[in-house]
Amino acid sequence: MDLNITGHKVIHKGDTEGSLNGLLYKYLYGANGIFLAAENEIFKTTIPISTIKNPNQYIRGLELIQPVIKLPKRVPSSLLASMVFHSRLACPNEILFYLSYALNEWVLITPDQKTGQSYAQPISNSLYFPIEVHSHNTMPAIFSSTDNADENGLRIYGVLGRVDRPVVDIKLRISIYGHWSVLPYQFVFEPTPEVKNG
Numbered sequence: 001m002d003l004n005i006t007g008h009k010v011i012h013k014g015d016t017e018g019s020l021n022g023l024l025y026k027y028l029y030g031a032n033g034i035f036l037a038a039e040n041e042i043f044k045t046t047i048p049i050s051t052i053k054n055p056n057q058y059i060r061g062l063e064l065i066q067p068v069i070k071l072p073k074r075v076p077s078s079l080l081a082s083m084v085f086h087s088r089l090a091c092p093n094e095i096l097f098y099l100s101y102a103l104n105e106w107v108l109i110t111p112d113q114k115t116g117q118s119y120a121q122p123i124s125n126s127l128y129f130p131i132e133v134h135s136h137n138t139m140p141a142i143f144s145s146t147d148n149a150d151e152n153g154l155r156i157y158g159v160l161g162r163v164d165r166p167v168v169d170i171k172l173r174i175s176i177y178g179h180w181s182v183l184p185y186q187f188v189f190e191p192t193p194e195v196k197n198g
Contacts, residue, residue, distance in 0.1 A: 004023060005023060005024040005025075006023060006024060006025055006026065006027065007020070007021070007023045007025075007026040007027070008026065008027045008029070009026055009027070009028055009029070010029045010062065011028055011029065011030045011062055011063040011065060012061060012062060012063065013061060013062065013063055014063065015063055017037055017046065017065075020037065020038070020039060024038065024154075024177065025037060025038040025154075025176050025177060026038075027049070028046065028065055029059075029062065030059070030062050030063050030064055030065035031052075031058040031059045031060070031061075031062040031063060031064050031065075032051055032052050032058055032059075032064050032065060033048060033049070033050050033051035033052045033065070034048075034049040034050045034051075035047060035048055035049060035065045035067070036049050036176050036179050038154050038176045038177075040130070040154055042071070042072065042101050042130040043069060043070060043071050043072075043130060043156070044068070044069075044070040045067075045068060045069045045070070045174050045176065046065065046066070046067055046068045047067055047174055047176060047179065047180075047181035048067055048181060049179060067181065069156075069174060069183065069187055069188070071188065072101060072104070073104075073106075074186075074187075074188060074189055074190050075099055075106045075131070075188055075189045075190065076106060076189075076190055077189065077190040077191060077192040079099065079106055079108045079189075080170075080185075080189045080190070080192055080195060081192055081194065082108055083097050083108065083133055083135075083160060084160065084163065084168050084192075084194055084195065086110065087135035087137075087160050087163040087168070088163050088164070090115065090135065090137075091135070091137045091138065091163055091164060092117050092137050092138065093115040093116055093117055093120070093137065094115055094116070094117070094118065094119060094120040094134055094135050094136060094137055095110070095113070095115060095120050095134065095135050096110070096111060096113050096115075096120035096121070096122060096132070096133075096134045097109065097110055097132070097133045097134065098110075098111060098129035098131065098132055098133075099129060099130065099131035099132075099133070100129050100130070101130060109129070111123070111124070112124070117137060119146070120134045120135070128153075129155070130155060130156060131155065131156045131157075131158070131188070132151075132155055132156070132157050132158070133157070133158035133159070133160060133170075134158075134159060134160070135159070135160040135161075135163055136159050136160065136161045136162075136163075137163060137164070138162060138163070138164045139161055139162070140161045140162060140169060140198060141159045141160060141161030141162070141168075141169035141170055141171040141198030142159065142161065142171065142198070143157070143159060143171065143173065143180075147159070151173075151175050151180075152175060152177055152178040153175060153177065154175065154176055154177060155174075155175055156172060156173070156174050156175075156188055157172070157173055157174075157175055158170055158171065158172045158173075158185070158188075159171050159198070160195075161198050162198075166194065167193070167194055167195065167196050168194060168195050168196075169195075169196060169197070169198030170185045170189075170195050170196070170197065170198055171185075171197070171198040172184070172185050172187075172188055184197055185197055
């Protein structure tokens with residue numbers, strides 16, 4: 001049995017991306033480069049893989065593709081503030097959070113976990129959550145090599161950094177099975193003055 005989990009589509013002028021038709025993800029080829037599209041029951045996204053920056057070098061006859069993320073709604077700033085608060089309490093250890101979407105509301109979950117100054121690991125990892133955020137205590141909000149090895153699902157991943165400061169750094173990226181694209185936190189969360197993009 002041959003399972004097709006990925007697809008490819010050249011987007012000619014006037015074309016649309018179309019649906020995934022049961023695929024996990026689809027590579028899209030447009031005038032401005034190569035993009036990757038995926039969706040699940042919570043969000044839909046198209047991220048750049050390799051882009052052409054100079055309009056004079058766009059591929060003629062193809063449609064421009066725009067990166068996009070479509071969520072049912074942004075995560076309330078109160079949940080982001082709660083993650084910051086609990087990250088400060090956990091410091092100098094890291095802490096892990098999940099965000100789930102149910103009954104038209106985002107729900108913050110702090111799973112049972114093992115933590116230390118450079119790790120936060122869930123005791124059980126059997127459920128899917130569309131958003132996963134962990135703290136990096138006093139370190140900057142950067143994705144570590146461990147994060148790169150672990151964060152390979154269809155999910156939005158985040159890191160809270162420098163939680164010992166009045167304004168905390170956050171870095172978000174969306175992953176399509178190991179292809180990542182960094183995005184401003186305001187695309188996913190309602191903004192709060194105690195958080196800035198890292």
